[in-house]
Amino acid sequence: MFETLTERLSATLRNISGRGRLTDDNIKDTLREVRMALLEADVALPVVKEFVNRVKERAVGQEVNKSLSPGQAFIKIVHGELISVMGEANQDLNLATQPPAILLMAGLQGAGKTTSVAKLAKFLTERQKKKVMVVSADVYRPAAIKQLETLANDIGIEFFPSSTSQTPAEIAAAALDSARKRYFDVLIVDTAGRLHVDSEMMEEIQQLHKQLNPIETLFVVDAMTGQDAANTAKAFSEALPLTGVILTKADGDARGGAALSVRHITGKPIKFIGMGEKTDALEPFYPDRIASRILGMGDVLSLIEEMERNVDKEKATKLAQKVQKGKGFDLEDFREQLVQMRNMGGMMGMLDKLPGVSGLPDNVKGQLDDKLTVRMEAIINSMTKGERRNPDIIKGSRKRRIAMGSGVEIQDVNRLLKQFDQMQKMMKKVAGKGGLRKMMGNMKNMLPPGGFGRGGF
Numbered sequence: 001m002f003e004t005l006t007e008r009l010s011a012t013l014r015n016i017s018g019r020g021r022l023t024d025d026n027i028k029d030t031l032r033e034v035r036m037a038l039l040e041a042d043v044a045l046p047v048v049k050e051f052v053n054r055v056k057e058r059a060v061g062q063e064v065n066k067s068l069s070p071g072q073a074f075i076k077i078v079h080g081e082l083i084s085v086m087g088e089a090n091q092d093l094n095l096a097t098q099p100p101a102i103l104l105m106a107g108l109q110g111a112g113k114t115t116s117v118a119k120l121a122k123f124l125t126e127r128q129k130k131k132v133m134v135v136s137a138d139v140y141r142p143a144a145i146k147q148l149e150t151l152a153n154d155i156g157i158e159f160f161p162s163s164t165s166q167t168p169a170e171i172a173a174a175a176l177d178s179a180r181k182r183y184f185d186v187l188i189v190d191t192a193g194r195l196h197v198d199s200e201m202m203e204e205i206q207q208l209h210k211q212l213n214p215i216e217t218l219f220v221v222d223a224m225t226g227q228d229a230a231n232t233a234k235a236f237s238e239a240l241p242l243t244g245v246i247l248t249k250a251d252g253d254a255r256g257g258a259a260l261s262v263r264h265i266t267g268k269p270i271k272f273i274g275m276g277e278k279t280d281a282l283e284p285f286y287p288d289r290i291a292s293r294i295l296g297m298g299d300v301l302s303l304i305e306e307m308e309r310n311v312d313k314e315k316a317t318k319l320a321q322k323v324q325k326g327k328g329f330d331l332e333d334f335r336e337q338l339v340q341m342r343n344m345g346g347m348m349g350m351l352d353k354l355p356g357v358s359g360l361p362d363n364v365k366g367q368l369d370d371k372l373t374v375r376m377e378a379i380i381n382s383m384t385k386g387e388r389r390n391p392d393i394i395k396g397s398r399k400r401r402i403a404m405g406s407g408v409e410i411q412d413v414n415r416l417l418k419q420f421d422q423m424q425k426m427m428k429k430v431a432g433k434g435g436l437r438k439m440m441g442n443m444k445n446m447l448p449p450g451g452f453g454r455g456g457f
Helices: 003-017 025-041 045-059 069-086 113-125 143-155 168-179 201-213 226-238 257-266 287-294 298-310 313-324 331-344 345-353 362-366 369-381 385-389 397-404 410-431 435-445
Strands: 101-107 130-134 158-160 187-189 216-223 246-247 270-274 280-286
Touching: 003 025, 003 287, 025 045, 025 069, 025 187, 025 410, 045 257, 069 257, 069 287, 069 313, 069 410, 101 113, 101 158, 113 130, 113 187, 113 246, 130 168, 143 158, 158 369, 168 187, 168 201, 201 226, 216 226, 216 257, 226 257, 246 257, 257 270, 257 345, 331 369, 331 385, 331 410, 345 362, 369 397, 397 410
Parallel strands: 101 187, 101 216, 130 158, 130 187, 216 246, 246 270
Antiparallel strands: 270 280
């Protein structure tokens, strides 16, 4: 996410960060580069103009001149303005109403609206312990109704049945009645999408809004449509009293223009960001964390939160006790770590949140994709239990058998064993006196001084 913008801005700001003194000339040159970086990232022109003007105002003022490190102060200004343009802070869903709280989803066809309904339902169920019902009022596409039913069944969410023989108003009324009678906390209504904004579509969703009076009206927009996303958002915000935006397919958007434009154009906060196709790939949108990622500073807070949610604490405790007792870290344990990594969005998903990773060469990044962990897991699965517990016995003929069984070359098996050996040594250090504390200290050192708040780096 944001690769293009991160590369351009990081290179530009790196040039100015070491300057002992900022002059009108070097500020002017840097601002020109920042402007070009934003335009190349498909950020809407009005947003670019205002952003650059605000940075310039602050950069030529006392804020930078009084600083001991003007270059760093300039980066801090850019960071602060990125946060400002994306909405200052995360805004939660407003569910403070007589149950069920109704969430109305709006957006164009293909934006990921139906998938976002399922993702949001799962988020509310698992993280906020809400009882959620979903319903599709898209009577024009039977496949959309079936898709939502399938997704709801997959994640164990209540699906209210509907059909193309009903009107959207009839479906909404029946679903609301059922949700009330069965004491659901939240009802999420999926509406019909079109390939483009049209008056008929807007009129239908306006009527639904009037009928349901939802506490949240969320606009779902595809991040990959760039500046068009901002234009579509503007049309919807003029037709509906939107309360927030869900930005989808952000994992496939290398530019980031939509994230920087939508809030400015609509005046509505981005509440969630979709980072993949899986039903758990929906995260609250934190402008400060996204700004840090855009500037190549990583997002360690989100990584720590993911670890808290996805790491099996019981298994982690057992592994720590096992290593501390001197029983060692074997390939069974290594495989378990690979599974845990996949649950946290894969290797690149984790590394993307660490500072400085954006600066890695493309050929290195290419070697860190999920295919690597899948291949490593396949190699371990091709071993016997005895080999996993005692890797030292894996020699010539065993390596050939393992390579054939997992469909890889012998060099790949050797590489895995070398990586395992390195991890085994690291685990011994962690198990040693104060090792875990040192490791957590290193994680905290990755955070910019002062945290991710607007006040500092």
